[in-house]
Every structure is written in structure tokens, then in C-alpha cells.
Amino acid sequence: MTATGNQWTSTEHALAYLSRADQLPHRMEGEAVLLDLVPQSAQRLLDLGTGDGRLLSLLRLDRPQAECVALDFSPTMLAAARDRFAGAPQVTVIDHNLDQPLPDLGLFDAIVSSFAIHHLSDARKRSLYGEIGDRLTPSGIFANLEHVAPVSDRWHRHFLTTLGYAPDYEDPSNILLDVETQLRWLRELGFQEVDCYWKWLEMALLVGFQ
Numbered sequence: 001m002t003a004t005g006n007q008w009t010s011t012e013h014a015l016a017y018l019s020r021a022d023q024l025p026h027r028m029e030g031e032a033v034l035l036d037l038v039p040q041s042a043q044r045l046l047d048l049g050t051g052d053g054r055l056l057s058l059l060r061l062d063r064p065q066a067e068c069v070a071l072d073f074s075p076t077m078l079a080a081a082r083d084r085f086a087g088a089p090q091v092t093v094i095d096h097n098l099d100q101p102l103p104d105l106g107l108f109d110a111i112v113s114s115f116a117i118h119h120l121s122d123a124r125k126r127s128l129y130g131e132i133g134d135r136l137t138p139s140g141i142f143a144n145l146e147h148v149a150p151v152s153d154r155w156h157r158h159f160l161t162t163l164g165y166a167p168d169y170e171d172p173s174n175i176l177l178d179v180e181t182q183l184r185w186l187r188e189l190g191f192q193e194v195d196c197y198w199k200w201l202e203m204a205l206l207v208g209f210q
Contacts, residue, residue, distance in 0.1 A: 042109035049116020052080035136210035149176040
């Protein structure tokens with residue numbers, strides 16, 4: 001990811017995120033909706049920006065048969081994911097920067113992402129969504145649990161305060177985009193049953209089916 005200010009190659013930044021990731025308010029609610037939407041019969045899963053593999057590990061609980069591929073570009077995150085899945089031959093962890101076109105990995109029944117795509121430029125977000133659609137099997141699902149743009153400065157300050165940050169804190173890695181624009185893009189790219197299936201302030205689950 002080449003956006004100005006992106007800090008995810010920094011070990012300190014990645015570790016700081018991991019130390020608080022499990023405490024994000026309402027995160028488990030969004031994850032629960034995502035887990036309910038992804039069919040338990042899915043045979044191939046792709047996780048974009050897997051981080052330490054948290055979301056993929058949750059998906060695998062009810063889908064132990066699935067072949068899984070996890071992509072990330074942060075050395076710290078890749079090491080954490082490889083440690084997590086060291087005893088799982090069904091999981092392949094790949095070093096890949098989402099700023100670059102997705103590698104040819106075949107088709108997937110589900111492609112998921114959790115708090116990663118908002119680090120990309122808006123133009124790259126849209127092109128990535130198109131690549132995702134090309135890599136889904138018929139009726140396959142794309143589910144993106146994402147950090148989205150706030151509806152106002154007032155609610156942005158409330159969001160930051162709830163997370164324990166100063167009201168004027170900004171992560172230079174964030175390139176936030178509103179829900180409506182992203183849903184429109186998904187529809188324009190041919191996704192079906194597109195909707196925001198869950199939302200709390202700046203956290204939203206954007207979903208489309210092939």
C-alpha cells in the first residue's frame with residue numbers, strides 16, 4: 001500500500017493494533033453477522049489483509065474442510081498469521097500488497113476482509129472490488145467488515161472517544177470512504193443483493209453476492 005502516511009510496515013504500528021484489536025467495541029457483533037452470512041459449505045476462502053488471521057480462524061471453526069488463503073503485506077502480521085496457522089495445512093499465508101492486482105489464485109466461494117481495504121486509495125478500492133468479483137464462484141459472497149467514513153465530525157469524535165483516543169486523533173494510514181459510495185460501486189460491478197448488513201458508527205459490514 002503506497003498511500004502517504006501508511007504505517008503498516010512498521011512493527012510498532014502493527015503490534016499496537018494487535019494489542020487493542022480484541023477490545024474494539026461491537027467488533028464481535030459485526031463478525032457474528034459475517035460468520036452467519038458465509039455458507040458453512042464453502043470450500044475455498046480468501047481473506048484480504050488477514051492481519052494475524054483472527055477472522056479466518058473464526059471462519060474455520062465451522063468450516064474445517066475449507067481450503068483457505070490469507071493475504072497480507074505487513075511482516076509483523078504475516079509472522080503472526082503464520083504462527084496461528086502453523087498446524088493447519090489447509091491455510092496458505094501469502095505476502096501480497098493489496099495496492100497491487102490480486103494474484104491468480106483461482107476461484108473462491110467466499111472472499112472476506114476485516115479492517116484492511118480502507119487503507120487503499122479510493123481508486124484502488126474500486127478496482128479491487130472488481131478483481132474480487134472476478135474471483136468469486138457463482139453465488140459466492142464478498143463480505144467486508146470495514147472502517148468507513150463518519151457521517152459527521154460530531155460522530156467521528158464520539159467514535160474516537162469510545163475507542164479511547166483523543167478527539168483529534170487521526171491514523172495517517174486511514175483513507176475512509178462512505179458506505180453509500182462503496183455499495184454503489186459493488187452494484188455497478190455486478191454484485192447482487194448488495195447491502196450494509198451491519199453497522200455501528202464507523203464500523204460496517206458491506207456485502208455483495210456474485
